[in-house]
Each structure stands twice: as C-alpha cells, then as structure tokens.
C-alpha cells in the first residue's frame with residue numbers, strides 16, 4: 001500500500017486524487033490544501049481526506065505536486081525539511097523543470113507529467129518523463145496513477161514534454177476554439193442554443209470515434225466526406241485558401257514557445 005499525498009486540491013489535484021481513489025490501485029490518498037473552504041468541500045464528500053498539516057508528508061511514499069507553478073518556490077521552502085531522498089515526487093506544474101524540483105526539494109526521484117483538462121472526465125491525455133533515479137518499477141506505478149485519468153504517453157525528454165503542451169496540454173483550448181466558431185455559425189444560421197450544442201457535440205464525438213477506431217488518416221477522412229463539386233469540399237477549399245491549417249500550426253508553435261519560455265528557455 002503506497003501513501004500518496006497531493007499538494008494542492010484544486011481542479012487538477014482533486015481530479016487526480018479522485019481518479020486514484022476510484023482506481024484499483026493499492027494506495028492511500030490524501031490532499032494537502034491551503035484553502036479552508038476547499039478542505040471543507042473535499043472532506044464533505046466523505047471520500048478523500050483533505051487537511052493542512054504538512055507533517056503527513058513525512059510518511060508519504062509519493063508526493064504529487066498540483067499547485068500553480070508561480071507558488072512552487074514557496075511550497076518548496078515550506079515542505080523541504082519534511083521530505084527525504086527515498087520519496088518520489090510527481091509534478092504536473094507547467095514549466096517547472098525536474099532540476100528545479102530536485103533542487104527545491106532536495107531529492108532525486110522526480111516524474112514530470114503534463115495532463116490536460118479532460119482528465120476530469122477520465123478522457124485525459126498525460127505525457128510524462130522521469131529523472132534517471134526513478135526505477136522501472138516505480139515508473140510503472142506512477143504510469144498507472146497517471147493512467148487513472150485516461151491516456152498516457154511517455155516522452156523521451158523534458159523538451160518533448162514542453163512540446164506536447166502544444167498538442168495535448170493546451171489542445172482542449174484549441175478544440176474548444178473550433179467548436180466555439182462552429183457554435184457561433186450555427187446560431188447565425190438560426191439554430192437554437194440547445195440544437196447547436198447537440199449538433200456540435202455529436203459531430204465532434206462521432207468524428208473522433210471514427211478517427212480512433214479506424215486506421216485511416218485524417219486526410220483520407222476529409223476525402224471520404226467530400227464529393228466532387230459538393231458542399232464539404234466547398235467549405236474545405238475555403239479554409240485552404242485562407243491558410244487556416246497553416247495558421248493553426250503557427251498558433252501551436254506560439255503555444256510551445258511560451259511553454260519553453262515558462263521553463264526558462
């Protein structure tokens with residue numbers, strides 16, 4: 001039985017704690033939170049225990065860092081004296097490097113993970129990378145923790161982890177952008193908000209299902225919904241003329257550049 005302590009019981013920290021709690025993993029999970037209201041809200045669910053007594057960190061096997069990166073230096077200062085070398089730290093903080101965490105906490109075993117928001121509905125995508133001090137068995141256990149929220153993808157380096165922010169980490173924001181544009185168009189075309197929502201949600205979900213369940217490229221799928229001289233090809237040709245695909249690629253590049261900037265590169 002592993003003792004896991006999550007520091008930061010906000011959106012992501014709570015999502016992970018709840019997913020681990022619901023999973024068959026042999027783990028005892030608790031949350032350390034600063035906000036009294038949040039502690040009360042979590043404890044009122046009668047599942048995971050939340051509190052503000054940092055001393056529990058002494059007996060934790062795994063410490064899961066889920067606070068905002070800006071406050072990481074303060075958190076490091078307040079918990080460093082409670083931690084020891086055998087413990088393993090998992091961080092989902094964007095931009096905070098493994099080296100910064102090792103120095104800040106005075107330990108070696110660190111896994112850096114980059115989840116995304118659909119983790120909240122068990123359809124998350126998490127990329128991750130570890131320091132060499134993490135053993136194969138330890139990494140397997142951490143991978144199982146991360147997999148409790150959805151898909152996991154190990155990456156070879158921290159640079160690759162930062163690059164994954166452009167595809168999966170920030171990806172939901174880009175998908176919502178496209179859906180938002182479709183929703184506005186649907187309203188302009190006279191569909192009621194409820195109708196537009198159902199049309200867009202099912203169209204996206206159905207397209208994703210086709211993409212996931214068949215070994216067919218996206219270009220081929222675009223071809224399959226387009227007949228010569230038809231409606232879909234008319235819309236797609238307009239997007240091509242306006243270089244929308246190129247601009248999406250540029251937007252992703254700007255996002256990745258920001259991820260590197262936050263990581264001090």
Ligand SMILES: NC(=O)c1ccc[n+]([C@@H]2O[C@H](COP(=O)([O-])OP(=O)(O)OC[C@H]3O[C@@H](n4cnc5c(N)ncnc54)[C@H](OP(=O)(O)O)[C@@H]3O)[C@@H](O)[C@H]2O)c1
Nearest residue numbers: 008010011012032033034035066067068069092093094117
């Ligand atoms: N949300 C995403 O989609 C996403 C995706 C990938 C990575 N991440 C990463 O996940 C991390 C958490 O993001 P989030 O959206 O879950 O943020 P959040 O909802 O603000 O959660 C952070 C929580 O930590 C609490 N906290 C602050 N200082 C603390 C301390 N010293 N000890 C214990 N708890 C403390 C905060 O309380 P107060 O509100 O009172 O300060 C808050 O409840 C961030 O580092 C972010 O980069 C998030």
